[in-house]
Amino acid sequence: MDEQKLAKLIKNQCNDEDGFLIRLHSLGTFDEQQYQELISNLEAYRKALGSSTKIDRNLAGCLFDLMIGLDNAVKKYSETHPEKSKIEAAQETVWLLIQELLSSS
Numbered sequence: 768m769d770e771q772k773l774a775k776l777i778k779n780q781c782n783d784e785d786g787f788l789i790r791l792h793s794l795g796t797f798d799e800q801q802y803q804e805l806i807s808n809l810e811a812y813r814k815a816l817g818s819s820t821k822i823d824r825n826l827a828g829c830l831f832d833l834m835i836g837l838d839n840a841v842k843k844y845s846e847t848h849p850e851k852s853k854i855e856a857a858q859e860t861v862w863l864l865i866q867e868l869l870s871s872s
C-alpha cells in the first residue's frame with residue numbers, strides 16, 4: 768500500500784467517529800482490534816516512507832492528537848482500572864513508532 772492510502776487509514780483511526788481515538792476519548796473504550804490495525808498501519812507507513820524526508824501534514828497532526836489522547840486516557844484511569852496497563856503499553860508503543868517516523872523524516 769502506498770503512503771497516501773496508509774496516511775488516510777491512520778487519520779481515519781484518529782478522526783472518524785468509529786475510529787480508535789474517538790472511541791477511546793468519547794466512550795472510554797480501548798478497542799484491541801482497532802489498536803492493532805492502527806499499529807500495523809503506522810509500521811507500514813514508516814516502511815513506505817523509506818528515505819523520504821516529509822510526512823503528510825495532516826497525519827502529523829493526527830499523531831500529535833493520538834499521543835495527547837493516549838496520555839489523557841492514562842491520566843483518566845485509576846491504577847486499578849482494567850484498561851490502564853493496556854493503555855500505558857499502547858502509549859509507549861505509539862510513542863516509539865512516532866519517534867521512528869519523525870526521525871526517518
